[in-house]
Amino acid sequence: MRVKNKKTIMVLAVAGCVLLAYWLWLSLRPVEIVAIHHRSSGFSDVLVTNFPPTDKGKINWWLKNKDMLKxxxxxxxxxxxGSFYITFWLFGDGYKEEGKYDRLCFSDMKVKENCIDKNRVFSVETVNNGDTFFTVSDAIYLMENNGEMTKVKYK
Structure with a gap:
């Protein structure tokens, strides 16, 4: 009976280590900026791969890289x-023809394959008072002009 418990504990420990290693690998991959498209005044779309998986990781990546993006x-x-709105989309399988219902197409590309599947991972919006809103899949965070961060509740 004791041997069986040791085997179970060992299997769970190995599985935990594998999951931890996978999570670390996901978190440490560098973000790749594939392309940037400007739709209109103040609106930009950034196509990325390997974007951070957590809300905190996304916001920290933005704070660290916003000057480089600019x-x-x-x-x-x-x-x-002075306001802007920038959306980060996962590039996924690359550019495709419009064809499918829910694709985002870029008019600045004069080729047939100028669309991506919509998979928004993050957006940043500034308003004219200097406040910044970060939108992730299920939450909005407000960073006030003084740097204070709060999570905004959905109504």
């Missing part, structure tokens, strides 16, 4: 009032 990729196109 300087290197000109991703932060602001509106006349």
């Amino acid at each position: 300087d290197k990729y000109a991703a932060l196109k602001t509106d006349s009032d």
Whole structure:
């Protein structure tokens, strides 16, 4: 009876280690920016792979990389009032033809395959008072101009 319990504990420990290793691998992969598209004044779409899986990871990635996105990729196109809205989409299987119902297509590409499957992972919006909203799959976070962060409840 004792041997069976040791085997069960060993199997659970190995499974736990494998899951932990997989989670670490997911968390530590570098984000790849595939392309950036500007839809209109103040609205940009960034196509990415390997985006952080957690809300905190996404927000921290943004805070660390927003200047790089602005300087290197000109991703932060602001509106006349200084606000902007940027959406991060998983690139998935790449560009596709429009064909399917729920695809996002980019008019700045003059080829047939100019659409992606909609898989939004993160968006950032600033308003003219300097506050920033971070939207993830099931939550919105507000970072006030003073840097204070709060989770906004859905109604």
